[in-house]
Amino acid sequence: MPLNILGVETSCDETAAAVVQDGHRVLSNVIHSQVELHKRWRGVVPEVASRSHTERILSIVTQALEDAALEPDELDAVAVTHRPGMVGCLLVGMAAAKAICWRFSKPLIGVDHVQAHVHSGLLAEPDMPLPALCLVASGGHTALYHLHEPGRSERLGTTRDDAAGEALDKGAALLGLPYAGGPSIQDAAVGGDRAAHKFPRTLLDKGSLDFSFSGLKTALLYKLAPPGKPKPAAPPSAAEVQDLAASYQEAVVDVLIAKLRRAAQGRGVRSLCIGGGVAKNARLRERLAADPHLGSLRLVMPPMSLCADNGAMIAGLGTILFRAGAVSPLDLDAVATAQTDGKAKVRRRTPR
Ligand code: KG4
Ligand code: ZN
Numbered sequence: 001m002p003l004n005i006l007g008v009e010t011s012c013d014e015t016a017a018a019v020v021q022d023g024h025r026v027l028s029n030v031i032h033s034q035v036e037l038h039k040r041w042r043g044v045v046p047e048v049a050s051r052s053h054t055e056r057i058l059s060i061v062t063q064a065l066e067d068a069a070l071e072p073d074e075l076d077a078v079a080v081t082h083r084p085g086m087v088g089c090l091l092v093g094m095a096a097a098k099a100i101c102w103r104f105s106k107p108l109i110g111v112d113h114v115q116a117h118v119h120s121g122l123l124a125e126p127d128m129p130l131p132a133l134c135l136v137a138s139g140g141h142t143a144l145y146h147l148h149e150p151g152r153s154e155r156l157g158t159t160r161d162d163a164a165g166e167a168l169d170k171g172a173a174l175l176g177l178p179y180a181g182g183p184s185i186q187d188a189a190v191g192g193d194r195a196a197h198k199f200p201r202t203l204l205d206k207g208s209l210d211f212s213f214s215g216l217k218t219a220l221l222y223k224l225a226p227p228g229k230p231k232p233a234a235p236p237s238a239a240e241v242q243d244l245a246a247s248y249q250e251a252v253v254d255v256l257i258a259k260l261r262r263a264a265q266g267r268g269v270r271s272l273c274i275g276g277g278v279a280k281n282a283r284l285r286e287r288l289a290a291d292p293h294l295g296s297l298r299l300v301m302p303p304m305s306l307c308a309d310n311g312a313m314i315a316g317l318g319t320i321l322f323r324a325g326a327v328s329p330l331d332l333d334a335v336a337t338a339q340t341d342g343k344a345k346v347r348r349r350t351p352r
Contacts (some may be wrong), residue, residue, distance in 0.1 A: 003323075004020075004074060004076050005019070005075065005078070005109075005315045005322060006072075006075050006079065006097075006100070006315060007079045007080070007312060007316070008061065008096055008097045009081045009113070010050075010053040010057065010081065010092045010093030010094075011083075011084065011086065011090050011113045011309065012049065012309055013034040013035065013037075013052075014031055014032065014309040014310070015034070015057055016309060016314075017311040018030065018311035018314070019065065023126065023323070024316070027067070027068035028063070028065070028068040029305055029306075031305070031309070032056055034049055035179070037049075039178060042179045047088065049089050050088035050092055053089055053092035053093065054092050058096065061096055061100070072103070073104050075100075075104070076106070076322065077107040077108070077109050077318065078101050079111050079317070080096075080097035080108065080110060080314065081093060081094075081112075081113045081314050082094055082112075082328070082334055083112050083113065083336070083337065083339065084113060084140075084335065084337050084338040086336070087334045087335075087336055094334055102330060107322070107328075108327065108328045108332060109328055110332045111317050111318050112338060113309075113314075114338045115338075116313040116316065116317040117134075117138070118145045118275065119147070119313065119320065121134060121300040122150060123302065123306060124300060124302035125298075128273065129270035130148065130270065131146060131147060131268065131269050132269055132270065132300070133263050133264055133273075134147050135259075135260060135272075135274045135275070137164040138277045138308075139165035139166055139182075139277060141159070141276065142158065142165075142211045144156040144158075144259060144260070150320045151317075151321065156209045157210040157211065158210060159210065159211040159213065160204075160211065160212045161213065161214035162213040162217060163213070164211070164252055165182055165276070165277050166213070168182040168185050168248075168249070168252060171216075171217060171245075172184045172185050172188075174217075174220050174224055175236070175245060182280070185245045186283065188245035188246075189246035189248075192244075192245055193242075193246055194246045194247055195250075196243035196246065197243060197247035198247075199219050199220070199247055199248055201254050203258055207262065209262060209263050213255070216248070216251055249283055250283070253283050253284045253287055257284075257287055257288065257291060257294075260272060260294060261293045264293070264294060270297065271297055271299070272297040272298070273299075274300075274301055277307065277308045279302070288301070
């Protein structure tokens with residue numbers, strides 16, 4: 001009998017639901033991005049996001065079931081992001097997931113969103129050799145994980161200030177480019193000179209696997225408006241923005257790759273996978289594919305639909321947890337912060 005799990009994701013600004021069969025067959029993957037809604041504020045406004053989730057969640061879940069040609073009672077379980085994220089947003093997806101579980105007597109599986117990104121390589125390529133090194137880079141998180149086995153990962157390093165996506169979003173705002181900054185900078189950088197501007201590559205202490213992007217953002221700010229000097233009369237020209245965007249993006253990519261190289265050294269990992277919105281970046285993908293220091297590792301770059309926030313990755317990790325016997329109570333709480341140990345909390349299922 002196939003195992004069908006519905007995954008529901010509303011932790012940030014994507015309302016998403018998907019059905020995954022047997023842990024790797026994505027039967028449906030419906031994602032509604034609120035990016036247009038938040039553009040005018042250049043960032044996600046929590047209250048606006050949770051209201052939009054409330055308006056859409058039922059149609060998104062219904063669509064995911066319809067696309068998968070399944071009725072709710074044909075599901076084996078419902079997995080839902082319950083951490084980390086904006087609590088008002090998490091609660092919308094959780095209320096929907098709990099309602100389905102209650103009505104159709106299905107087990108509920110609470111999933112950590114960052115861990116779902118960590119496991120998205122396994123969803124894209126179930127035969128990905130383990131252990132693997134996983135980079136999660138998004139608007140809210142930038143961290144490196146050692147994925148020992150499904151459901152067990154160890155965090156090797158994380159950002160001490162801004163996330164990589166946040167640095168791109170804020171950099172784009174400084175350059176007058178639209179939100180979301182990652183894709184805007186990627187587009188603006190096409191044809192630009194990556195070496196035109198020297199930006200810092202903050203690598204922190206020797207051997208550190210943490211990240212820091214706030215200095216990069218400040219460097220761009222000072223380049224555009226040097227402190228102590230009169231404010232420039234005009235914004236940078238299109239050609240200047242092109243070079244600035246290319247140089248800025250290159251600095252972000254350089255840091256991510258330098259940390260991946262460091263983390264891969266002496267760890268005996270067999271694969272390298274990337275996840276999170278920044279994993280969609282074309283320059284990062286191109287550089288990773290050509291990197292001579294990482295060439296011995298199996299490189300897993302999930303399709304775009306599994307990189308940014310999506311329900312399939314929640315259902316994917318949900319399947320791993322379900323198979324391990326993990327089930328959550330119906331009074332499961334929303335939690336703003338991520339799990340720190342990367343271990344699935346396993347509670348034995350009570351027989352139904
Ligand atoms: O994973 P995600 O969809 O949501 C969060 O959990 O944050 O990631 C969103 C982030 C934003 O910062 C956005 O600018 C960035 O991912 N992003 C990109 C690209 N597409 C989205 N960054 C670089 N290149 C892209 N093509
Ligand atoms: Zn995410």
